[in-house]
Amino acid sequence: MLTEIKGVGPKTIIELNSLNIYTVLDLLTYYPYRYNYYKPEKISEIKENQEAVINGVIESKANISYLKKNLNKLMFSLNTGTEIINVTIFNRAFLKSNLLIGKPISVIGKYNKSNNMFTASDIRLKPILQAEVEPIYHLNNNIKKASFNKIMNIALEKNVNLPIYIPDYLEKKYKFIDKLSAIKIIHKPTSSADLKKSLLYLIYEELFIFMLKISFLKLKKEELTNLKEKKFDSQLMKKFINNLPFKLTNDQLIAVDEITKDTISKKRMNRLLLGDVGSGKTIVAFISLYINKLAGYQGILMAPTEILAQQHYNNSIKIFENYNVKIALLTSSVKSSIRKQIIEDLKNKKIDILIGTHSVLNEEIIIPNLGLVITDEQHRFGVKQRHYLQQKGSDVDVLYMSATPIPRTVALTIYGDMDISQIKEKPLNNKVVITKIYKEAGIKDVLMKIVEQIKLGYQIYVIVPLVEENNEDSIENVDSIYDKLNIAFNHKLSLDIIHGKMTSSKKEKIMNDFKDNKTKILISTTVIEVGVDISNATMMVIFNAERFGLATLHQLRGRVGRNDIQSYCYLISDYDIERLKIMEETSDGFEISEKDFKLRGTGDIFGIKQSGDMNFKLANLKNDYKILIQCKKDGEEFLLKYLKNPKLYPHQRCLLDSIIFID
Ligand code: ADP
Numbered sequence: 301m302l303t304e305i306k307g308v309g310p311k312t313i314i315e316l317n318s319l320n321i322y323t324v325l326d327l328l329t330y331y332p333y334r335y336n337y338y339k340p341e342k343i344s345e346i347k348e349n350q351e352a353v354i355n356g357v358i359e360s361k362a363n364i365s366y367l368k369k370n371l372n373k374l375m376f377s378l379n380t381g382t383e384i385i386n387v388t389i390f391n392r393a394f395l396k397s398n399l400l401i402g403k404p405i406s407v408i409g410k411y412n413k414s415n416n417m418f419t420a421s422d423i424r425l426k427p428i429l430q431a432e433v434e435p436i437y438h439l440n441n442n443i444k445k446a447s448f449n450k451i452m453n454i455a456l457e458k459n460v461n462l463p464i465y466i467p468d469y470l471e472k473k474y475k476f477i478d479k480l481s482a483i484k485i486i487h488k489p490t491s492s493a494d495l496k497k498s499l500l501y502l503i504y505e506e507l508f509i510f511m512l513k514i515s516f517l518k519l520k521k522e523e524l525t526n527l528k529e530k531k532f533d534s535q536l537m538k539k540f541i542n543n544l545p546f547k548l549t550n551d552q553l554i555a556v557d558e559i560t561k562d563t564i565s566k567k568r569m570n571r572l573l574l575g576d577v578g579s580g581k582t583i584v585a586f587i588s589l590y591i592n593k594l595a596g597y598q599g600i601l602m603a604p605t606e607i608l609a610q611q612h613y614n615n616s617i618k619i620f621e622n623y624n625v626k627i628a629l630l631t632s633s634v635k636s637s638i639r640k641q642i643i644e645d646l647k648n649k650k651i652d653i654l655i656g657t658h659s660v661l662n663e664e665i666i667i668p669n670l671g672l673v674i675t676d677e678q679h680r681f682g683v684k685q686r687h688y689l690q691q692k693g694s695d696v697d698v699l700y701m702s703a704t705p706i707p708r709t710v711a712l713t714i715y716g717d718m719d720i721s722q723i724k725e726k727p728l729n730n731k732v733v734i735t736k737i738y739k740e741a742g743i744k745d746v747l748m749k750i751v752e753q754i755k756l757g758y759q760i761y762v763i764v765p766l767v768e769e770n771n772e773d774s775i776e777n778v779d780s781i782y783d784k785l786n787i788a789f790n791h792k793l794s795l796d797i798i799h800g801k802m803t804s805s806k807k808e809k810i811m812n813d814f815k816d817n818k819t820k821i822l823i824s825t826t827v828i829e830v831g832v833d834i835s836n837a838t839m840m841v842i843f844n845a846e847r848f849g850l851a852t853l854h855q856l857r858g859r860v861g862r863n864d865i866q867s868y869c870y871l872i873s874d875y876d877i878e879r880l881k882i883m884e885e886t887s888d889g890f891e892i893s894e895k896d897f898k899l900r901g902t903g904d905i906f907g908i909k910q911s912g913d914m915n916f917k918l919a920n921l922k923n924d925y926k927i928l929i930q931c932k933k934d935g936e937e938f939l940l941k942y943l944k945n946p947k948l949y950p951h952q953r954c955l956l957d958s959i960i961f962i963d
């Protein structure tokens with residue numbers, strides 16, 4: 301209970317909840333993502349424009365000037381003992397009453413010698429007297445750094461009963477420090493050697509839990525070998541494939557073959573279809589659904605967003621036009637009368653394929669003859685799927701699709717509970733998207749290229765980082781770009797805006813207008829990121845490209861170049877050029893993640909962020925791959941001990957029970 305912590309009231313609880321912190325344990329495992337090191341220095345010793353800590357006493361009363369709404373500047377002079385410097389800090393007007401003449405303080409910031417100006421980013425009313433380490437947490441606007449740190453400090457003082465997941469014998473084997481120490485150290489590192497030990501414990505713990513779950517799932521799934529054999533006329537399937545508007549690639553054919561074998565077998569299919577954006581996973585999904593229908597079963601295709609569900613629906617209608625396959629789309633924007641009808645039809649087996657977002661796993665939706673569930677990269681440990689998958693005697697096969705570019709060796713480990721089909725080659729006629737970085741100042745060239753494409757009859761995506769204006773003037777938002785483009789094109793081109801905060805019916809209308817070529821330029825946030833497929837769009841312009849991770853940029857770029865027409869992607873940015881250059885150099889998702897990783901040393905290297913299960917707080921699948929492999933072995937070994945007598949291991953039991961009920 302968070303209320304156990306002194307000083308935490310209802311308001312703070314709401315703030316903490318907004319960070320997904322609901323218990324003291326959540327709080328203690330909310331780890332810093334980096335640290336600031338502070339050591340007081342002398343003005344004469346610090347380098348120009350390098351962040352430093354300077355101690356001194358306040359020499360003059362603080363002055364405030366209000367520059368514009370939401371922007372004020374506080375100024376005073378500080379006596380460091382050897383000189384008097386001018387200090388400014390933005391948006392700290394509230395500190396004025398604390399800054400009394402003669403008071404000792406620390407200022408943290410950068411010093412400009414030529415005008416004797418110290419621009420502070422922080423002021424400490426309690427001076428920093430010796431070197432100190434400050435943990436930096438991902439916080440949102442709801443909660444102040446100082447109050448978060450205070451709450452964390454109090455929580456760390458409490459002797460909380462921590463659940464221990466690493467079994468005793470392994471803790472001993474690896475000479476781990478104890479968990480409470482590990483947690484204390486990660487929040488308050490005492491030395492870099494200690495921090496290393498702490499991280500080792502916590503990363504091992506994270507990966508051990510993960511691999512234990514995978515081993516457990518694998519075991520449980522192997523037990524499911526009594527499904528009905530699904531039979532179907534393979535000639536009909538072949539006919540369907542031959543009548544597609546294109547020839548399947550080799551990898552697609554292999555995937556279909558593997559899925560076919562799974563479908564016929566008595567084992568539950570539990571397969572991952574791995575393939576970069578644009579590799580053509582969707583058609584494989586449709587073929588699987590067709591096979592499933594031929595075998596006399598109903599199927600579900602789940603998409604991560606409503607836009608994508610809608611698109612899958614439209615495509616499926618086309619693909620199945622001349623076949624007797626009944627398809628329904630169920631999203632939150634479907635009218636309740638139609639929804640009722642769909643639910644009724646599903647129950648009466650009148651619908652063969654249900655397409656929707658993950659909300660189709662709703663309890664009220666009953667699909668009596670369910671034979672196949674296809675889902676995009678999603679939680680394998682999710683509880684909702686139990687509803688369908690754990691029903692006794694159910695014949696449900698499961699196919700997961702993922703666009704996460706990971707090496708096969710890693711895939712085999714982290715998807716160790718699944719079989720894998722991989723599509724490596726892209727459909728033949730897709731051209732490489734020409735990618736180029738432009739500085740803000742070069743925008744005119746880009747505008748001309750936009751006009752050229754539109755004259756040729758093609759359409760453009762324009763991507764911006766923000767929906768709304770924020771304090772950072774230099775960051776574009778959908779409205780600011782809309783206005784700028786309208787002015788640049790003299791209001792002669794039809795522009796539209798789409799973003800995640802719109803209702804889904806509105807989004808759908810906008811997407812349809814774009815698809816029907818009624819809109820020439822679609823200004824969007826990353827809602828367009830996943831899977832949207834409009835082949836007439838041949839150009840993407842991304843503003844403030846430095847604000848996006850390369851994994852995201854790669855996903856975004858995958859929206860163009862979806863046919864044999866040459867397509868273009870322009871990254872507009874004045875910053876972070878070295879990283880963005882990787883996008884110019886390659887269009888291979890895996891290569892991008894590799895290079896990104898080499899450059900930054902960390903980060904969402906595999907774009908794993910998108911996938912629910914692998915939201916590791918500390919572990920990094922690449923850096924910590926050796927630990928992962930060790931954890932695989934340790935997890936499998938421990939599972940055998942565990943299964944002999946689960947009662948002996950209550951904490952681990954809690955973890956595993958939350959995945960699947962054990963009889
Ligand atoms: P993703 O793997 O990202 O889901 P899609 O399934 O959306 O990729 O496929 C990308 C595009 O390639 C679609 O327009 C699709 O119709 C087309 N496509 C898929 N397979 C082939 C193929 N074998 N030959 C030609 N085009 C294909």
Ligand code: MG
Binds near residue numbers: 562564566569
């Ligand atoms: Mg099967």
